[in-house]
Amino acid sequence: MRQTRLRPPRLKAGDGVTVVSPSWRGGEVFPQRAARGAADLTARTGLRVSISSVKPGLCPESRAGRAEEFNRAVQDPATRAILWMIGGLTASELLPLIDYEAFGARPKVLCGYSDATVLHHALYARTGATTFYGPALLSQFAENGGTPELTMDSFAELTMRGWTGRFPTASEVIEEFVDWADDSRPRRAVPALPRKALRPGLAQGPLLAGCVPSALQLLGTPWLPDYRGHVLAFEFTDDNGYGPGQAARDLWQLRHAGLLDGVEGLVLGRPRGWSDAQREQLERIVLDVCHGTAFPIVTEFEFGHTDPVLTLPTGVPVELDNTTLTLLEPSVR
Template sequence: MAGNAVGIVPQALRPRDTIAFISPSSRLNRIFPVRVYRAKDALEKLGFRVKIFFDERPTRTFHEAVLERCSEIHNAFLDPEVKAIICTIGGLSANELLPHLDYDLVRANPKIFCGYSDITLLHHAFFTQAGLQTFYGPAAITQLGEFPKPLDFTMNHFQGVLQNPGKPIGALPRSIEWTEEFCDWGGDEEAVRPRTLQPSKGWQWLRQGKATGRLMGGCLPSMLQLAGSKYFPSYRGCILFLENPEGEVSNGPLPFEFTRSLMADIVNLGILGEVTGLVIGRPYKYGDEAKLEEFRQMVLDQCHGTDFPILFNVDIGHTDPLLTIPINAMASLDSEMDEFAILEAGVAERSGK
């Protein structure tokens, strides 16, 4: 049985609802405006309305800038028109916000909240401090701003999870194509070039078995930033999902030795002794089979002494296309059926307007 109780399940998206864009970590709206407005246009073509919460005046002190980023989050949650909040991108500074956020405000105004990478810190904080269940899924600049439009797999799952209240999500789909091709969003030619998709190698069971538990996890280094803090959730009885970001350069992987060290931190925290299953997202920039095999073996080595099922190379996090994962939803792994399933609805029924 999962250690985390059922949290606040946000209400479903409906046609013509308003979706907010916020930038709680990296502030790239003015650097890549075309990506932001392409994302806005993509959602508007689906019938949604979009509000952008972004105000950055360079004369502010560091503390004033942090409070402004918090204010944008608060305003998005408070806005009665806004029914969902999508982060524009991740970054390295979401942790600066955690002591300054009003979690009572979030709890009183629960909404769909979606993002990935270091948005992991906000997912964990909103759950542990406000009880809100959030979504590990696409960001505006990276996925919704894709040229010439968002990838169908990403958008179909995003809408399916967020617009079907009361209905268990069920078995998760897997992409038949994917890409890790890097595009320079600031380059004139690169900004208007579709990326090349290649056949997917599929999900792989590194260890067979069955498991149920509530989903908890995120971006590996971001998750570990919270260890020992009040924002760190319980992993007892959960299915843990982990994924790797880029390294020091956007076009390269997180170094293998660093990833192995971070996985050892997971071991030392006792988390692998508490979880019922493990899901690993497709490692960013590990497309070469030799690198993938080294990565797979590292995961098995770090899981020595455990017996839970391990599913590898899943469409989660820093990969395209990607799934929308409801954090803290009850899930199951079943290697015999070759299935990773969400056993609950991601969103609740909504009454009124």
């Protein structure tokens, strides 16, 4: 079990945040939305947010171009935090090209979700450094009407203030789809389902968060972290067509690969847009997959492909007590 003490310095007003696109370059498709997200994050935290671009002469979509952009942010002393523009499908292409030594020598706040999982886990496996599974610029901070309070507060508390304590719950959830090409109004919120202790219990261990189908891309590679001893916080993509059947396939692969052996707890993220019947089906699947284990399991947690979203730190000790997750140590120094 890895218990990391390699944590990035806490952010403060005036620090530089560089937005990178290791996966889909959505900011180039929706530049006005990206600018809105940068402006909201700057106004509400005092951080200086800038949107990166690929070095001239390199193809923006190429793995070399995207890796150079990411490594440049890692190596830049003026960049104190690196924020994902959005997820995608191609971050795993960069795994052999990442400057792990530079990140380990000078860790920075690194935040994103979904496809970002592969780099979060690879950096953790190679360096032991804490990174943050949390909001991205285009999909969270650029929300019309402003970033949801819980999303903004959680990011700032963990990365700027060294917060510890119980992760708050969300009373509302935003699931309405609005086309980004015409997001002329804020999305509507509805009451959120409560968290559910699918298998009650008490557990402690360092946290390891990610998106299940993204995490599976690291099976059989040297970038796979050791799950043993961790409290896993795993969630599922909201890609069209992904439902309980796809979740069952991916969870069984985790189990068959031995990755659920020796874990301390399992926190499952709230699936976006699933019906009550699909949620009940997922619960049955999870209990079936986890049969023979004893760790506690909670569902409907507020992270990943949902809004608002909590920021979760990799490698920092937590306590899971039924539906309550408590951060025991600061995530930044």
